[in-house]
Amino acid sequence: MLLALGPLAPGQAAERLTLRIGGLELPLELQQLEDWVHQPQRNRELGPWLNLLEPGPRRDLLRLLQQPLPLQGNSIGPLLDSWAGQQLVQQLGTLLRPPEQEGGPLLLDLLRQNNNINALALLRAAPTPSLRLDLDAITELGFRLRGQLQRQLALQRSLRALELPPVPPEPEALGPVAHQNLQLAVAHRPTALPLELWWPQGRPFRRHWVLLSHGLGGSSDQLGWWARGLAAQGWPVLAVQHSGSDGEAVRGLLEGRQRLPGMETLPDRLLDLQAVTAALETGKLSFGPSSAPQRFVLAGHSLGGLSDLLWAGAELQPGLDQRCQRALRSIPVLDSSFLLQCQLTAIPLAPPSPPPQLDGVMVLNGFGSLLWANQGLRPLTLPVLMVGGSLDLITPPATEQLEPFRQLQNSNSRLALVEGASHFSPVRLEREQPLMQFGEDLVGKDPLQVQALLLELQSRFLASLEAGTPPPVGKYVEGKVRAFVLDRSLVNRLHF
Secondary structure, eight states, X not given: OBOOOOOOOTTOTTOEEEEEETTEEEEEEHHHHHHHHHOTTTOSSSHHHHXXXXXXXXXXXXXXXXOEEOOOSSSHHHHHHSHHHHHHHHHHTTTEEOTTSOSHHHHHHHHXXXXXXXXXHHHHTOSSSEEEEEHHHHHHHHHHHHHHHHHHHHHHHHHHHSOOOBOOOOOOOOOOEEEEEEEEOOTTSSSOEEEEEEEESSSOOOSEEEEEEOOTTBOTGGGHHHHHHHHHTTOOEEEEOOTTSBHHHHHHHHTTSSOOOOGGGHHHHHHHHHHHHHHHHTTSSXXXXXXXXXXEEEEEETHHHHHHHHHHTOOOOTTHHHHHHHHTSSOOOSOTXXXXXXXXXXXXXXXXXXXXXXXXXXXXXXXXXXXXXXXXXXXXOSOEEEEEETTOSSSOHIIIIIHHHTTOOOTTOEEEEETTBOTTTTOOOOSOOXXXXXXXXXXXXXXXXXXHHHHHHHHHHHHHHHHTXXXXXXXXXXXXXXXXXXXXXXXXXOOO
16 A cells, blocks of 8 residues: 655655555655654654554664665675676665666665665665665565475475485595695696695505585685595595686685676686596596596586586576576575576587596585576486585575486486585685685584585495495484485475
8 A cells, every 4th residue: 555644845856765665655755764763762753654564564674774784895896796796786676776767777886886884875875866665575585585494394304204214324444645736737727727636545546536626616625524535435536726716716806806706617617627637537647656547426516516517418408598587586585596597698608528437426515407497417327416405595405406306317316415404514614714704504503514424425426336336325324414315216205
């Protein structure tokens, strides 16, 4: 309903606001709103009208208008210049806009030009006579996010209802590990590619080596626990530091030197993987005094896993533009990987050319639901281990791992869902890294136990590749953390 508050003062630019909240549309003067913020209990002009709102929405409005906006610093400009940043601001512009106009361009300019102010001051800075702020749409986003959390809880309940046998831990004979940092000159980059190599020392290698790729803004160092753990069990590991989409790139963003990296880095990432593999095959690289085994397995976290799947033969399906238009009709709070996936509508990728020496892929917190649609992973004929976490709100397991897993054709592929794990559970900070000081709400509970469990899942998968036997399905336990490992028939029994 539209609630009239009397005539507005004439001739004032950037002074009027139509506020939609609690099903009401309130035409206000910003000065009146500012007076109410300062004295919400005593205000005689707006107080009687805003008191018609329920206490919850009224408190939310007061908190929103007083909330400082952290726009100071050098990083806001490069962040807003990135593809993902601009897409997000365009969607936020549906919440705050001039009447009968798109709000994205206006909001983008306001964010770029105003530092260290609160939301009310940002409204006053708008170079337009009037604005429309839709707080009900913000509330709707909260309901949608709550629905996503409820869906993930329902998925957990469905997993627990499956009658899965416990998988007892299989003790491994661990041995010493050698480690080396190298630089590899590559034709597609102006500077050498940083590499880290781990291999078992004083014992024979297994039949495969592992090529490890970090996620967006990550590093090979943060995945060192993963590489060392596999090498201690006999698998040599080579980890690539993808310059341009690593921790140094995030540092450049925070210091205002470069844009937020995104999918524009994917072509170089794929070339990195190809160059490293070729260097090992030709003997230009080696694990210390020993050459690499002839066969290998790809492993990656998040964007690293997406790169692996593409190189292994996954295919982008036609109609990505249309799928992205539907997915980005509202702010992507339910699956923030949509912002990355939809950037590929503007980035050409060469057709996949899977390496003949590749025997498997291991993906932690991967994504690609919009890219693959219903068929994109079907060309993969080799076994894939796909791992998701119940607390992952960046690449939600139901959307980004479980549904894509149904497309995989190899009967030895496995889906592992880890209770209490988040998108950042695989990240370990082994020395001071101020850029990536994650709290428990991001890394999940007991990250060391989650990582130990992830290592157990991967070693079982690798051992099954070498033995030519199916990886076991069932419940894995490490301390307080559980993982449910499923094949396709078990995945099809889930209802949530």
